[in-house]
Amino acid sequence: MAGSDFSRRNFLKFGSQSCALSLAQSYLPSGLLTAAEKLDKRLMVVIMRGALDGLAAVPPIGDKSYVSARGQLALPQNSEVLLDLNGFFAMHSALKPLYPLYQQREMLVMHAVATPYRERSHFDAQNLLENGSDKPFKLSSGWLNRAITGQAGGKEVIAMGSNIPLLLRGDWQAGSWSSSVLPDVTDEFLERVQQMYKSDPILSSALGKAIDLQSMTDESGGKSKGGRSFVELMGKAAEFMGPSGEMRIGTAELGGWDTHANQGLDQGPLARNMGILAEGIATFKEKLGSTWNQAAVLCITEFGRTVRANGSGGTDHGTASVAFLIGGRVNGGRVIGEWPGLSQLYQGRDLYPANDLRTLIKATLNQHLGISNDHLSQVVFPQTHLINLQDKLFA
Amino acid sequence: MSLDGFNACVRFGFGARGNELQDIGADPKGWLLNQLQPGPPVPPLVAKRARAGGVVGQSVKEIRQAEVSVGKRSIRLTRHIFQEETCNRLLNHIQTDSPFYERLVVFWSNHFSVSASKSQLGGLVNEYEVQAIRPHVNGYFKDMLKAVMKHPAMLIYLDNVRSMGPNSPQGKRREKGLNENLAREILELHTLGVNGGYSQKDVISLAGVITGWGLKNSPNGPLIQFAFNQAVHEPGSKNLLGYSIKEEGLAEGENALTLLAEHPSTAKHIAIKLARHFISDQPPKEAVDVLAQSFMRSGGHLPTVMQTLIDLKQTWEQPLSKLKTPYEYVVSVIRASQLELNKQQLMGSLRQVNFEVFNAPSPAGFDDVSQAWSGPDSIMKRIEWAYHLAKKVSTERHPVQMAERLLGSGLSAQTRQTIVRAPSAVDSIALMFASPEFQRR
Numbered sequence: 155m156a157g158s159d160f161s162r163r164n165f166l167k168f169g170s171q172s173c174a175l176s177l178a179q180s181y182l183p184s185g186l187l188t189a190a191e192k193l194d195k196r197l198m199v200v201i202m203r204g205a206l207d208g209l210a211a212v213p214p215i216g217d218k219s220y221v222s223a224r225g226q227l228a229l230p231q232n233s234e235v236l237l238d239l240n241g242f243f244a245m246h247s248a249l250k251p252l253y254p255l256y257q258q259r260e261m262l263v264m265h266a267v268a269t270p271y272r273e274r275s276h277f278d279a280q281n282l283l284e285n286g287s288d289k290p291f292k293l294s295s296g297w298l299n300r301a302i303t304g305q306a307g308g309k310e311v312i313a314m315g316s317n318i319p320l321l322l323r324g325d326w327q328a329g330s331w332s333s334s335v336l337p338d339v340t341d342e343f344l345e346r347v348q349q350m351y352k353s354d355p356i357l358s359s360a361l362g363k364a365i366d367l368q369s370m371t372d373e374s375g376g377k378s379k380g381g382r383s384f385v386e387l388m389g390k391a392a393e394f395m396g397p398s399g400e401m402r403i404g405t406a407e408l409g410g411w412d413t414h415a416n417q418g419l420d421q422g423p424l425a426r427n428m429g430i431l432a433e434g435i436a437t438f439k440e441k442l443g444s445t446w447n448q449a450a451v452l453c454i455t456e457f458g459r460t461v462r463a464n465g466s467g468g469t470d471h472g473t474a475s476v477a478f479l480i481g482g483r484v485n486g487g488r489v490i491g492e493w494p495g496l497s498q499l500y501q502g503r504d505l506y507p508a509n510d511l512r513t514l515i516k517a518t519l520n521q522h523l524g525i526s527n528d529h530l531s532q533v534v535f536p537q538t539h540l541i542n543l544q545d546k547l548f549a
Numbered sequence: 550m551s552l553d554g555f556n557a558c559v560r561f562g563f564g565a566r567g568n569e570l571q572d573i574g575a576d577p578k579g580w581l582l583n584q585l586q587p588g589p590p591v592p593p594l595v596a597k598r599a600r601a602g603g604v605v606g607q608s609v610k611e612i613r614q615a616e617v618s619v620g621k622r623s624i625r626l627t628r629h630i631f632q633e634e635t636c637n638r639l640l641n642h643i644q645t646d647s648p649f650y651e652r653l654v655v656f657w658s659n660h661f662s663v664s665a666s667k668s669q670l671g672g673l674v675n676e677y678e679v680q681a682i683r684p685h686v687n688g689y690f691k692d693m694l695k696a697v698m699k700h701p702a703m704l705i706y707l708d709n710v711r712s713m714g715p716n717s718p719q720g721k722r723r724e725k726g727l728n729e730n731l732a733r734e735i736l737e738l739h740t741l742g743v744n745g746g747y748s749q750k751d752v753i754s755l756a757g758v759i760t761g762w763g764l765k766n767s768p769n770g771p772l773i774q775f776a777f778n779q780a781v782h783e784p785g786s787k788n789l790l791g792y793s794i795k796e797e798g799l800a801e802g803e804n805a806l807t808l809l810a811e812h813p814s815t816a817k818h819i820a821i822k823l824a825r826h827f828i829s830d831q832p833p834k835e836a837v838d839v840l841a842q843s844f845m846r847s848g849g850h851l852p853t854v855m856q857t858l859i860d861l862k863q864t865w866e867q868p869l870s871k872l873k874t875p876y877e878y879v880v881s882v883i884r885a886s887q888l889e890l891n892k893q894q895l896m897g898s899l900r901q902v903n904f905e906v907f908n909a910p911s912p913a914g915f916d917d918v919s920q921a922w923s924g925p926d927s928i929m930k931r932i933e934w935a936y937h938l939a940k941k942v943s944t945e946r947h948p949v950q951m952a953e954r955l956l957g958s959g960l961s962a963q964t965r966q967t968i969v970r971a972p973s974a975v976d977s978i979a980l981m982f983a984s985p986e987f988q989r990r
Contacts, residue, residue, distance in 0.1 A: 195812060203911070204908070204911070235652060237930065261732060263746075273743075274749065274752075275733075275737050275743045276913075277737075277738075277743070277913045278743050290743075307623075313924065315926075316903040316924050316926045316927040316930065317921055317922065317923075317924035317926075317927050318920070318923075318924045318925075320920075323920055328927050329926075330924035330925050330926040330927070331926050332903060332926050332930075339932065339933050339936045343936060343971075343976060343979065343980075344932070346967060346971065346980060347932060347975070347980065347983045348986070349967060350963060350964055350967040350983070350984055352963070353961075353963060353985075354920065354985045354988075354989075356872070356923050357923070357928060357985055357988060360923050360924065360925045360927075360928040360929075361925065361928055361929065361932070363925035364925035364926055364929035365929075367925065367926070368929070409910055412911075414708045414728060414730045415708050415711050415728065464726060464727060464728050464729065465711065465712055465713050465715070465720070465725040465726030465727050465728050466708060466711035466712065466725070466728045468708075468728070470728070470729045470730070471729070471733070476675075501749070520583065520629065
């Protein structure tokens with residue numbers, strides 16, 4: 155813009171400082187880290203939307219009832235298809251990029267795990283998965299937002315994708331990112347838009363965050379084109395969260411798990427989707443470099459699927475599934491949680507929800523990010539003082 | 550000019566094009582009611598099929614495999630149809646002089662969402678909207694419900710074409726069974742709502758009731774055409790919500806859908822969705838109650854319900870609190886610009902704001918709350934797109950006059966001042982497009 159000496163860097167610096175200050179003042183609860191204390195750990199939460207079939211991802215091949223209960227969906231028992239985890243559980247070969255991480259004890263699986271939700275609606279279940287209460291729509295903010303309130307400075311939270319999932323909605327304004335094919339607009343123009351948004355807090359805060367993030371991408375070598383896929387987003391997330399990035403907490407989403415028809419065995423749509431998940435996480439690790447030793451990835455889904463196939467070679471909505479915790483500090487190489495077995499099914503059709511997903515999340519937030527158990531049991535997951543996991547999740 | 554004209558034009562429509570605001574004049578309610586007449590003709594832009602005759606009635610296999618030449622390249626027919634027809638749908642929304650009616654089409658199409666991402670449905674989704682949604686927008690809910698459930702697009706999308714009664718002749722022979730997907734979403738998303746008072750048993754019952762609702766068979770495989778297939782229909786009577794549904798073949802499903810359409814939970818569920826769409830993210834309870842009563846009393850007569858909506862004081866309150874979806878935003882800005890964009894520019898616009906028409910992430914359709922669309926990246930993309938579009942707008946008109954014509958009394962002092970003080974006409978227009986008045990509805 156001719157005649158303007160407005161540099162984006164200066165404008166941004168001003169914008170983000172005032173933003174961080176106001177957030178820190180309004181939302182800093184007592185007893186937590188202050189914004190000035192830099193968080194060195196990284197946490198990436200991956201929401202697998204649509205309900206992952208946990209028995210396909212981590213089949214309990216040592217369970218006597220596995221083959222009979224699973225019927226046509228029982229995986230062929232050979233080492234090409236099943237990667238051994240501990241003799242009892244195996245990993246689906248589509249997740250192969252994660253197998254070395256398990257072997258290096260950087261990955262753990264919690265099996266037969268579920269939220270407190272016991273109905274079968276995706277939308278309610280995802281809402282509850284993200285709001286962290288015991289009922290859909292009971293809270294309008296996400297547990298991750300409540301967890302980090304007061305933990306990180308202004309610019310340190312990001313949703314990979316255009317929009318922010320409920321998990322990250324709340325008092326703390328997160329950033330969001332997706333690639334753009336348009337050239338940047340001028341700084342001066344954006345400043346005028348900001349002025350115009352003064353009386354509209356939602357638009358004003360969204361634009362402020364977007365400007366902050368753009369400057370980070372500018373510094374790390376310009377915008378990439380395309381890259382809307384999960385793998386590319388995870389790679390981009392690693393840039394934001396790596397040694398030179400400022401992000402500490404991120405979310406990413408991967409759909410395609412709602413496999414009602416012909417989900418396949420070692421090949422097929424479900425295997426392909428698992429492959430994308432695994433590749434995305436492996437890319438994230440690789441791009442993080444040594445920062446991987448500070449990072450954890452938590453993969454969660456809203457519920458499981460029926461144990462037996464439905465009439466069309468797929469699975470309908472079920473109850474318990476699996477969750478993954480992966481990272482350089484993770485005390486992994488284990489499948490944790492109580493195993494309910496497959497000889498008796500929940501409501502005659504689903505894997506029993508023997509383990510509460512909230513225990514895994516709470517323990518991760520406490521042991522990895524140092525969030526106090528009181529804050530976790532009162533605010534993040536209200537009224538969960540008695541719902542805890544006694545396990546050393548991090549080495 | 551009062552704020553009511555602006556409200557009618559923006560809350561209920563797609564924002565002004567040309568002199569729409571002036572045409573609405575002093576009778577905004579009259580302008581809206583005029584668009585609720587029964588049986589409006591299908592606009593030529595959306596009536597036209599990219600493949601002559603459409604794809605309904607054609608062989609599934611042939612349509613899936615067919616390719617067409619576009620320029621020097623060969624692309625899948627289904628993709629070609631999707632691109633052409635989705636572009637024409639967008640163009641129709643940009644040009645329409647019945648924007649309230651068109652908003653209702655989009656609302657119902659999203660309520661009964663199907664996705665072009667599944668099973669090559671791309672060639673079918675626009676035809677679905679024209680055949681199953683449009684004819685009933687100014688008619689009865691139950692008729693729309695039945696038309697939707699008998700459309701190949703929905704039957705394929707939610708897997709009912711694969712569902713077989715385990716005790717039906719085919720089911721027994723092939724050892725196949727139910728697929729609950731469509732039945733569950735009918736209860737949860739389309740009619741009663743998730744807390745509407747049904748159980749897992751009702752899901753299974755309804756799945757049994759609608760076994761056989763699928764595609765027509767032919768010697769060369771299935772056709773993209775509705776047929777009731779007795780051979781996969783689960784025999785025997787079923788119990789749905791405490792009512793006994795007698796064994797009656799196809800009529801079972803029709804009776805069950807009528808039962809669901811007339812259920813008070815359905816009235817409430819639809820009332821909440823309408824109020825959330827047209828009033829606010831947290832719809833006021835009084836408004837929901839009045840709409841639900843109107844739905845029940847009129848037997849689900851949608852124009853009656855819409856008239857009730859228009860008569861609510863809450864639909865005329867300012868300021869507007871809803872955030873436009875990226876689609877609504879793009880439509881409103883191009884309407885305002887009066888630019889004649891080509892196909893690449895139109896479809897490119899949707900890509901640039903990250904909006905994929907007929908590609909909702911789940912059968913629940915696109916989210917209808919501001920938070921779903923107010924991500925920093927999403928807002929930035931709108932601004933970037935609008936900024937580049939503004940460069941194309943003719944700068945002969947005075948930008949402030951343009952803003953006054955398009956926004957009338959809705960133009961705030963802050964935005965007016967920003968437009969006046971902008972360093973160039975292009976910046977003025979771009980700022981107007983980026984303004985809260987253009988982002989909200």
